Every structure is written in structure tokens, then in C-alpha cells.
Amino acid sequence: MPAPLLSVTWTDHVTGRQGHLVVDRLVRGVSSGGLRMRAGCTLQEVTGLARGMTMKEALHYDPEARYVPLGGAKGGIDCDPADPASYGVLVRYLRAMRPYIERFWTMGEDLGLTQETVDRAVTEAGMVSSIQAVYPLLDDERSARRRLADAFAARVDGIGLGELAGGCGVAESVLVALERAGQPYAGTRVSLQGLGTMGGATARFLARAGLTVVAVADVKGTIANDAGLDVEALLAARDARGTVDRSALRPGDRELPAGAWLSADAEVLVPAAVSYCVDESNQHLVRARWIAEAANMPVLPAAEELLAARGITVLPDVVVNSATNAWWWWTLFGDVGPDADAAFAHIRRSMRALTGEVLRRAQDGGTTPRQAAHGLVEDRLPRISERFGTYE
Structure with a gap:
């Protein structure tokens, strides 16, 4: 490298x-x-x-x-x-x-x-x-800046579009993985670390798709409910740092230690808070089938090898959480306007195509999704350099 x-x-x-x-x-x-x-x-x-x-x-x-x-x-x-x-x-x-x-x-x-x-x-x-x-x-700086400002001013059910774009992409990556495995949305359980911008939006989109969020961790600990948490109520009760006001919990909700999200009885884990949170010392606690890296670099390489050996698929951060960055530029350059429905539609199409391509490459090549994503990057970087020049 x-x-x-x-x-x-x-x-x-x-x-x-x-x-x-x-x-x-x-x-x-x-x-x-x-x-x-x-x-x-x-x-x-x-x-x-x-x-x-x-x-x-x-x-x-x-x-x-x-x-x-x-x-x-x-x-x-x-x-x-x-x-x-x-x-x-x-x-x-x-x-x-x-x-x-x-x-x-x-x-x-x-x-x-x-x-x-x-x-x-x-x-x-x-x-x-x-x-x-x-x-x-930019072709038209004034129009582009206005378009981006309007997009950031847009709100969907009380949450800013800019806070939702990345989570929409994470959720779509998860849904594509489930579909390819023949796993129905209904009955699929999700555990998340973090209910901030990325984690909160991911929880909302997955819950609205029909998945059941059974655990959410913040700085105070893990909130769990085997029957499913009320995601919208938790989002409404969080502060600017994603910490949930415990007075909003329902009678069936339980408060567990901070690390309990990792071993939750769920098919999908979404680390959406900090880097390096899944390592060799704790990966054995994971019971999920998929880990979707909403945070940057949450799973260490050695842990990923051990997880793969146990049949657990890590959906890599460079794919899963990439919609936040891409949405900024799609909006600024004019591929999508400031309308929320149009933005979500564009994110879903793009993330479906990207995640599907990465998972197909991984299956065909007998590699991990991360290795497949790296291979796709190696294919595309020379094309970018050929078109725009190389700065190395």
C-alpha cells in the first residue's frame, strides 16, 4: 500500500x-x-x-x-x-x-x-x-451551495436529512445481504452500538423495513428488549450525543452493561459508534450472522479472520457507511436535489448496486466482502487516474 x-x-x-x-x-x-x-x-x-x-x-x-x-x-x-x-x-x-x-x-x-x-x-x-x-x-457554485444548504435544512419526521443519509445506506446494505441469503426481514433481530447520527438513522430504517431492534448501546449501557425496542421513542429521548433518557424506557425494556450489545441474540450487529470495538479478545461473544460496519474500522483484522472462520460475514465500512460522503457530493454536484424522497431513492439504488456487486465478487472469488471491495477499488482507481490524472 x-x-x-x-x-x-x-x-x-x-x-x-x-x-x-x-x-x-x-x-x-x-x-x-x-x-x-x-x-x-x-x-x-x-x-x-x-x-x-x-x-x-x-x-x-x-x-x-x-x-x-x-x-x-x-x-x-x-x-x-x-x-x-x-x-x-x-x-x-x-x-x-x-x-x-x-x-x-x-x-x-x-x-x-x-x-x-x-x-x-x-x-x-x-x-x-x-x-x-x-x-x-463546480459548474455553478451558487446553485450548488444553495442545493446543499436546502438539503441540510430538510427534515424527515423531526430528523435532518443530513443525519439520515448515512443510516439509509447502512440499512440498505444490510437488506441486500439478507435478501441474498434468503433471510426474511420479519423476525430478523438487530443489535446496535451507538444511537447517534449513524446508529440512530440505521435503527430507524431497519425498524421501518420490518426488522426488530432488540438492543441498543450508548455511553450509559445497553438497552434491550427481546420483543423489540420502540426505536422512535428512543430516538425522541436521546440527546445530541446519542444518549437515551432512561425515563423513556417501557416496562419491558431492560438495562444491561455497555458491552451486552455484542453478545445479543440477534442476526445482525451494527457497530455504529467507535473504532476497534471488536477484537480478538471479544469476537467469540458474537452470536450474529452479519456485522454491518456503520462505524469506521470497528472490527480489527485478526478478529475478522476469526469471525469469518465461524461463518460470520463482516459487511465492510468502506461500503456500508459510504453513503454519507457520497450523498454530500451527489447533492452538491447535482446528481440529486434537496428533496428527501429523491435522496433516499438515489442512496438505495446506489447502495444496492454497490453492496450487491461486492457480495457477488466475494461469493464468486471465495473471499470476504472486504477483500472483494478492495478488488473493486483496485479496478476503479486506475480508471479515475486515467481520466483525471494521478497525484501520488
């Missing part, structure tokens, strides 16, 4: 905390990837995430679309977002990274941050937008 194009580590002069930026690849001089904030975030972690973004962009390459695939990048700050000093650290990080953001790194929210917080900090840092580097690639 080639080294990243650019790797930067920054130290905050006020708190001593560190932040990182890794640009894995540029396409037409621009890269895409979110900014995360969590205690313990490392350069190695950000490097892996940046490579993952290169793959997500390549996987959604369509030569007939207006959406131009970008290169992959990622930012990360080693700071607890609940720390009172975190917002100041964020603003200073953005000021330090301003030359990169203005020229070739487009970014948005990731773990530990909301888009609202990112936008506010970007403005305070003196910049126009967190995605301004892509503006020169």
Missing part, C-alpha cells in the same frame, strides 16, 4: 493536545474526508481512515454521473469532545489547517463532532466553508 501523499501532526500551543491531517490521495487536486474528535485519536488511526476515504470515493465512481470522485483524506483531534476546552482546540486546529482546507481538503463531521459544531468553528476560524476546496470543480 503506497504511503499517504501528506501527513501532518499539529500540537495545540494552549493545551498541548495534538491533531492530525492525512491526505491519502488527490483527484483533480482535491480530497474528501471528515474530521473526528476523540480522546486517544492517533496518527495511525487517521492514516487508516484516510485510506478508507480513498476507497469510498473510488467505490462510488460513475463515469456518467456529475459527481466527480475526490481523493481520500481524514482529520483527527486527540481530545474528548465533552471537555470544556474542546471547542477552543477545534477552532485552533482549523486555523492551523486553514491552508489545506481552503485548497485541497474538504471535510465535515465525524465521530465526536456534529456538522453544526464544525460549521460554527470553521466560520470562527475565518473560512467560508469546510468544503470550499471543491468549489472550483
Whole structure:
């Protein structure tokens, strides 16, 4: 695997905390990837995430679309977002990274941050937008920016369209996997780690498709109900960080330890909160048939090998959670408008095609879905380079 194009580590002069930026690849001089904030975030972690973004962009390459695939990048700050000093650290990080953001790194929210917080900090840092580097690639910047703003202003049953796009994609990947295995939606049980932006939206779409959500974990622990949780009630009772107010629980709901989601009696596990949460030491607890990686890098490679040996399929993050990034660009470039129904339809079509292709390749080649996805990336990156040039 080639080294990243650019790797930067920054130290905050006020708190001593560190932040990182890794640009894995540029396409037409621009890269895409979110900014995360969590205690313990490392350069190695950000490097892996940046490579993952290169793959997500390549996987959604369509030569007939207006959406131009970008290169992959990622930012990360080693700071607890609940720390009172975190917002100041964020603003200073953005000021330090301003030359990169203005020229070739487009970014948005990731773990530990909301888009609202990112936008506010970007403005305070003196910049126009967190995605301004892509503006020169647009045919009509004013219309494109208005379209994206309208899309983020759209709400569906009380939740913003921007918060739902990624979960719609995760859910669709799960549904495709179930269909290929002949597994009916009704009676299929789901356990999720995380009820934030990605986990909450995934839970909603899967529940509305007819699956039964039996467990959800947040920072306070796991909420479980073998007969099924009231997903809409839990979503309405969560705070900005995805923590559920326990007063909203029903009599049949149980409170279990935080790690209980992993061993839940469910066919589908959805880690949608943190990286590296399934490793060699705990993978034996998994009873599910599928793990859908809504979070970035939640299953460690050694654990995935052991899971595969037990017949458990990991649907990889570079496929499963890629709709969040793609939806931004589909909307900005004009492949889809700000209408929620049109957005969901486009996400479903694209994710069905992508997930289906990856699972077909895995079955035909006798490989894991992750290996199949990597093979698809290897097919598409040269085509992108041939069309737009190579920056390595």
C-alpha cells in the first residue's frame, strides 16, 4: 500500500493536545474526508481512515454521473469532545489547517463532532466553508451551495436529512445481504452500538423495513428488549450525543452493561459508534450472522479472520457507511436535489448496486466482502487516474 501523499501532526500551543491531517490521495487536486474528535485519536488511526476515504470515493465512481470522485483524506483531534476546552482546540486546529482546507481538503463531521459544531468553528476560524476546496470543480457554485444548504435544512419526521443519509445506506446494505441469503426481514433481530447520527438513522430504517431492534448501546449501557425496542421513542429521548433518557424506557425494556450489545441474540450487529470495538479478545461473544460496519474500522483484522472462520460475514465500512460522503457530493454536484424522497431513492439504488456487486465478487472469488471491495477499488482507481490524472 503506497504511503499517504501528506501527513501532518499539529500540537495545540494552549493545551498541548495534538491533531492530525492525512491526505491519502488527490483527484483533480482535491480530497474528501471528515474530521473526528476523540480522546486517544492517533496518527495511525487517521492514516487508516484516510485510506478508507480513498476507497469510498473510488467505490462510488460513475463515469456518467456529475459527481466527480475526490481523493481520500481524514482529520483527527486527540481530545474528548465533552471537555470544556474542546471547542477552543477545534477552532485552533482549523486555523492551523486553514491552508489545506481552503485548497485541497474538504471535510465535515465525524465521530465526536456534529456538522453544526464544525460549521460554527470553521466560520470562527475565518473560512467560508469546510468544503470550499471543491468549489472550483463546480459548474455553478451558487446553485450548488444553495442545493446543499436546502438539503441540510430538510427534515424527515423531526430528523435532518443530513443525519439520515448515512443510516439509509447502512440499512440498505444490510437488506441486500439478507435478501441474498434468503433471510426474511420479519423476525430478523438487530443489535446496535451507538444511537447517534449513524446508529440512530440505521435503527430507524431497519425498524421501518420490518426488522426488530432488540438492543441498543450508548455511553450509559445497553438497552434491550427481546420483543423489540420502540426505536422512535428512543430516538425522541436521546440527546445530541446519542444518549437515551432512561425515563423513556417501557416496562419491558431492560438495562444491561455497555458491552451486552455484542453478545445479543440477534442476526445482525451494527457497530455504529467507535473504532476497534471488536477484537480478538471479544469476537467469540458474537452470536450474529452479519456485522454491518456503520462505524469506521470497528472490527480489527485478526478478529475478522476469526469471525469469518465461524461463518460470520463482516459487511465492510468502506461500503456500508459510504453513503454519507457520497450523498454530500451527489447533492452538491447535482446528481440529486434537496428533496428527501429523491435522496433516499438515489442512496438505495446506489447502495444496492454497490453492496450487491461486492457480495457477488466475494461469493464468486471465495473471499470476504472486504477483500472483494478492495478488488473493486483496485479496478476503479486506475480508471479515475486515467481520466483525471494521478497525484501520488
